[in-house]
Amino acid sequence: MSLPPGFLDELRNRVPISRVIGRKVVWDQRKSNQARGDWWAPCPFHQEKSASFHCDDQKGFYYCFGCQAKGDALTFLREMDGLEFIEAVKVLAAEAGMQMPEPDPRSRERSDRRSRLIEVTEAACRWFRLQLQTGAAADARDYLLRRGLDRDAEDRFEIGFAPNSRTALFTALREKGFDEALIIEAGVAARPDGGGTPYDRMRDRIIFPIRDGQGRCIGFGGRAMDPNARAKYLNSPETPLFDKGRNLYHIGPARAAVAKGQRLIVAEGYMDVIALARAGFEGAVAPLGTAITEDQLRLMWRVSPEPIIALDGDAAGQRAARRLIDLALPLTGPGQALRFVMLPTGQDPDDLIKSAGPGAMGALLDQARPLVDLLWERETEGQVFDSPERRAALDRRLQEAIGRIPDELTRRHYTDTIRDKRREVMGGWKPRAKGRGNVQAGPWPARRGGASMAPSAPRPPIPMNGPQSTADLLEGASLLICALRPECVAQIESRLERLLPRDADRAALLHDLLTGGDTDAGRRALETLRTDAHLGLTPKLIESQDLESAQAILTNLIDRLDAERAAGAELVRAEAEIQGEADEGLTWRIQQITRARHRAERPEMEERGDLNEDRDALSAQLDQFLSGQIWRKPTR
Known part of the structure; x- marks a missing residue:
């Protein structure tokens, strides 16, 4: 049904929105300002005690600061009472004393047809109610009493009875003047495939009327009295109403x-x-x-x-x-x-x-x-996650399920909750007895809260040159930044879990960072990193950065650490394969790991220029240890 221009605006202007909403809420008189049309109340859309629901008569809108429900008077009627748009317009028009525009002939015909169908279902409902008090319904009344339903309950829920007769309801409705086609269209009777007199759809059943949000009877549900009935419960068929x-x-x-x-x-x-x-x-x-x-x-x-x-x-x-x-x-x-x-x-x-x-x-x-x-x-029910493959399959299923959630913030919270549950179930490293200042050796590192990841392959030897290797310096810098800026840990947590420090004190510090713990060994490792000459400027630099810059610096360090370890592992394997002159395949592999290392050290950045400078400033402290060391053959 189309409405003339300006009709809805006139409708909204005539009826203050507070009058419509005031039937469903209790206004907070201390917070509301009636003279200005400024109203506050507990929200009718969610359970709360505080008055976070605001209604503005001048603007004609409402908004809840709790659940973010918002809209105008028509929206409120549709959401609160389940009305269709035109139905909401009719309610508001009646409130405003305005005449509804004449609908087009087709819309008027559909509306009239629907009204006549509702008359049929309401008449059927009354007939079913009367049948429950007849002698034929004695077993039905006994059943209801056994279920604890007295006469008051029958009246409240309009429970009725359909006798075991093929045409009793159809005949009663025809005697009331309802058209045969209308009775069938309302779903209370059906026409036999071979023709003949229509038959009642509900027979020998306790009847439960089904009403829509506006209280109109749109169909019926019936429970069979015969225990051998093909369907214990039967609903009305699909109709224009139901x-x-x-x-x-x-x-x-x-x-x-x-x-x-x-x-x-x-x-x-x-x-x-x-x-x-x-x-x-x-x-x-x-x-x-x-x-x-x-x-x-x-x-x-x-x-x-x-x-x-x-x-x-x-x-x-x-x-x-x-x-x-x-x-x-x-x-x-x-x-x-x-x-x-x-x-x-x-x-x-x-x-x-x-x-x-x-x-x-x-x-x-x-x-x-x-x-x-x-x-x-x-x-997870009934499964055992005792292998990396099983855990990976679980992670994949959960990721796919969570990925279907459209809201990004909700997905993030689902991911956090699932991660916490994974930790609780799968265990991980735990601190030793209090006072020992170390962590118990475990098969794989714990996430925050103690959850474990799948076991990693043994790490290959890392080339050393001087007191510390490049990887050790990158690892130390990463741990130090995480300790100084703990807010960065959550975004890079899964990558930190794969660090696997060989030094026991560093392992304890990593465990503390991931679990929120505070061990003696972790504190000792942090103090060692703070005083390391190679990392001496790191605290002052990283503490002066905003979160985005600090996160970018940390990500770059982890990237370089991953590339460093991958390159070291590949070079060790390549060296073991060399027999005389290197072949083309081996040369290609060396080129690939070289390119990967350079990409990690000098990635193409899309961030702002000062962020590049911040990250490069920290990286410059390590460059003297990075230049070419990893490409040299390990000292034997």
Whole structure:
């Protein structure tokens, strides 16, 4: 439906946005300035106690400084009440006393058709409700009583019954004057393939009406009374009203509860939602008999930025949670997160609440775990990571999963969390008994927090010339810079782990840098580096740099160290292969490692010129040790 120019502006000008939002929030009168149209309240889109939600009548916009929700009155109606755009315009127009523009004939026809379909489903809902009180529904009432649902619960959730009759509902609706085609289009009856009288889709089932966010009956879910029925639960078919992948059971009451501060809980089925709501967890919803879809996820996030997925603790619940990981990762980010609760094996929310009370359910919800935990469990459960290949495969799977997250900051935090979990599980070097001032020899260096990396191959001998080799000087300079500027460690952590210092004190210092420790040996190594004549100007120079410059200098040193060690290792192997005159292959290899070393020493820079000068200033201190040493044959 198209709207004339200026209609929306006039609509926004007539209705102060605070009037629309004021129905859903309690304004903070101490912080608000009513005369200026400046309003503050706790945000209705996420749970909080402080008044971080700001509404400006003059500008006609709202903004939350907590969850960054923002928009105008129409946006608020769409996000808070789940309205379509035109529906939100109609609500605001009624508030403003403005006449809606006449829709085009096709739009008016679709709207009228939808209204007539809703009349059919509402009539069917009332008929199902009446049938629950008949003699034919005795077994259904007994079942509901065994599940703890009394008459009040039946009325609250509009539970009904479809008798075991082929045409009872169809006949009742026809007697009320509804057209046969309309009844079939609403999904409550179906036409036989061979022709004949349409038959009722729901028969011998307890009926749960499904309503949209505006409270309109759009379809039904039915639980079979016959234990041998082909489908225990059956939903209405896809209709112009009902799309099971785009709706949630109990969404309207749940949205209202979340707006009052309750949590949005996503359970598996109708009875789970009813049990939770009756126990005081009124922000409960359920997907409609299928796995959660992308549209349902987005609908959840319009209600709450962090829904809690409460799944049964059986194998099916576990599988559902893990399937949801792959669906959610490409959508997750700030304001769109998920948390998970796995119920005890063999129990659903109804069972848990009956056996242990609402407090037990609340305690589980308080311990809901983030999506990253389930990702880690899925990729590690039942596996042993006792080889570099297995660890590499794990890292690859995790990297691919995290790489699907679109928000860069969220990806970074996922990476940090996964790294911490890896450390906890895989161990690493640990300090010896207190006072010994060294680190325990271990197979590979620890990351911060004690995690280990895959074992490295034995390092080949490094050519020496004088009291220290080039590699030792580069290694010492790198460690010293990290100690002086610890904020640089995080960005180059994985490369530091591969340093593998041979000196025990330096190994202790590296361990301290990566784990945040403070050992005697590490302090001794730091003091030795500070007083090293070859590195004497390093502290003064590096402490005067900003973080970007310091990071660039450190990266350059690590690059040169890697090239130095690679060149040393290759030259040792090449020397062992020389038998008389060198062949072309050996000559080519020597040329390649020479070029690699020069690239590390004089890389093409894209940073600003003064950064080059800063890095070169530090590098100049080492140049006298770098010039040509590595290319000489080791002294024997």
